[in-house]
Amino acid sequence: MEAEKNLRKEISEKLKDETLRDALGRFSEAYPIARAKAYENAGDIEALRDALRQMKIDTVARIEEVADRFEAEATKRGAKVFRAKNGDDLKEYLVDLCRKNGVKKIVKSKSMAAEEIDLNPYLEAAGITATETDLGEWIVALAGQRPSHMVMPAIHLSRFQVAEYFSKELKEEIPPDIAFMVQAARKELREKVLQADMGISGANFGIAENGAIGLVTNEGNARMVTTLPRIHVVIIGYEKLIPTIKDAATILKVLPRSATAQLMTSYLTMIAGPTPAMVKRDGKWVEEKKELHIILLDNGRLRAAHDDKFKEIFQCVRCASCLNVCPVYTLIGGHVYGHIYAGGIGAILTAFFHGMKEFEKFQELCIGCRRCMTVCPGKIDIPGLIEELRIRNVKEKGLPFLLRQTFENIVSNRKLFHSLLRLASVGQKPFQSGKLIRHLPLFLAGLAKDRSLPAIAAEPLRDRIGKITKKIDKPDMRVAFFGGCTIDFVFPETGESVFKVLQDMNMEVLFPAGQSCCGKPVIAMGDVETTKKIARENIKALEEMNPDVIIAACPTCTESLRHYAELLKEDPEWGPKAETTANKIREFCSFVAEEYAKRGRLTKTAGGPKVTYHDSCHLKRVLGIDKEPRQLLEAAGCELVEMKDADKCCGMSGIFGVKYAELSMPILEQKINNIRDTGAEIAVCACSGCMVQLQGGLDKQLPGVRMKHVADILAERIEEK
Amino acid sequence: MNTIGEPWQRHFPTATSGAHLFPEFEMRAKAVSGEVFRVPDATAARETLIRLVDDVGAKKAVVVESPLQEAAGITEALRSRGVTVYTEPTDIAAHAETSDIGISGVEFGIAETGSVFQDGGAIATRLVTILPPLHVVFLPSANIVPGITEAFDIISQSFDRGYVGFITGPSRTADIERVLTIGVHGPSRFAIIAVDETPKGGEA
């Protein structure tokens, strides 16, 4: 709890940091454009990403063999290789090495692994000065901070702040002029490099074939650090190893483009074995063979490598593009994530390098929007891995008491759950005048104190079924509608629209009364057992009616029902049933678009309202549905005006939108501004979670614009006819 | 002396390399603030270099020889221009830091990225390329490969040990407010003199 309080405090501080907000805001606007441009001459991006992913998958599958070869080849060429189990191992080895060689001054070029194990303070304590030579790293070190971004460590600081740190360090007035400051840094740091006894570098890759390490840099400091001092120490994590020299090309095709939107950085350097150095002996320069030490750092990496799911983190090349597009990171920056690895991938890496305790704090900062997956060159399923970590965490430690009680006793007990929802509609305490949280109404209401969300409807959809069901004699199809909590209890009118649209196509629509919550909020918190219980009940209710198809008008429900097959696959009784359900579930828009097309109704018409469409993260990026809703809107005669960043998260994602309202709100605000700019009368989406969020935002900030589900628009069109 | 380990020239021409890629290479190199001068022969190469020397008012130069430079008589030309030139590794170590210009040869260029590939196995090469504010390289203009992949086809055949790499434009940073600033630790100017004529008699 203490940790949670600190995190919230830090979040609200970051949200107030104008410099940070401004820098990240501008950057997140510029990055996608710059990235796209950098890939223009690269050929098929998907093929490049697949190639990287596959190469890394093949490597991690035989990581020991690759590491052995790397060690053997590097040793053969004269390097000394040391394998460090953890940070302590590494630090001891290094300090010992410094002692033996009389090293007092070290210069470093960027090494995330060194940051990860807090190397500098340890060296400092041993009487060794280590100076960062990468400009950003140096600035952050002078500021006494940690990097806030994997590629741009000082992105959170303004030139004015940098000038202050410089003035203090250099003991002279340094003006906040960027070119001047860069020159001042050059002068100061060059002196340090020339005097250093040892250079420490990281590595972007290590090649098993010839024991080489590769460095991808822009400033030239890595070339100096690896060239000038007589001893060179490389700190490299196991995940950086690749089998062959040619595999480096696979990385280099994407890394600079994704990381800095460059086709290539100023310097790519590959070093195999010690090379000569120039050393001053008795006032004279002599050429000597350098000492080259390579420290292979484990620190949790090999455990990940042997984990069926988490070996995926070996596909990460630390390009940080996942941060650059992440709606949460781009609001609050990297410091909030506690350690040096920020963003969603940071939370996962932190779990392995620093332990689960650290992960617990930051995992909630991923809202599962999946934007990162569209850019990650290694194609890592970041939100999927986070969910998996949550599941494991719950298995190990159980849920917090209140949440467990809620899930086990209430959400999985449909009758109780629904009567509570009904109670909420009459505005009883403790439900605070009908506040609702996406997918998991009420029980977390205590967490919802910062906002008001749409009220529970007076009459849920399940009570309206008799009125809205049309008797159809010879139906073309029998459809079961899975409403999900939100449509059932908050947006029953949308449920009515779904009935209307389907019945209009001569389909019989059934509403299995035994259906309950889809289970998403429960699994999202890592509670697998309760989710299974919920799944079995839903399957039972749905299959009793033996429908031809099952329709959900919410991507999350669709996904959850589809996932039942995997969830129950080891259950001999329920496994096959779950499979049947999973095969029948269809998302509303894509299903209706298909049926409209069959009936020749999926053609553009005119005369409808001016609308704009918001892509739900899960609808677009999980289910891959983004054209169909638009086609349907145009078929209904709407004038569709695209908003900016239509597929950017609206900020409502499960518990996050509620618990971190302060974070969710600015994300929503951007969305509302983009809607406003279109001049549309109606904002449309096809996800009940987004509806909750957008409705709330529109009510407050843009009352003239209404919010509707695609089904509502289609139903209105039918009525007009 | 530990010099360049590999006769990289033996790889050229490859099935896909050639001067036809030069325009793309030049465009990409210039896009990242590289200066590119394509010249027909040794004489023109020498004149181009002298113009650069005059431009920066160079007094002191560190030079690592390459076949193209030798053919163009670069070192002598510099000396007759009154520039103090150091070519011995120990002298280069002593003077690179205070020199106005560093000169060396590179093995080939990459059209996709505007990069040049250099074998930096010799310590003198690395000092010359990284310490002075202006770095000038000599490149045979036919030695251009299409992309990173083709570059690594060559590198993987020859890079066994040593220190090799790409140089793509001058040293740069965007670490303060993401404002691009040229010339941090390495040279602030990077010039490529690409020569069409291959030097006679040399190994190239």
Ligand code: SF4
């Ligand atoms: S899924 Fe969304 S919130 Fe989570 S890390 Fe990726 S971009 Fe960020």
Ligand code: SF4
């Ligand atoms: S997870 Fe993917 S996008 Fe993020 S840093 Fe790693 S490789 Fe880059």
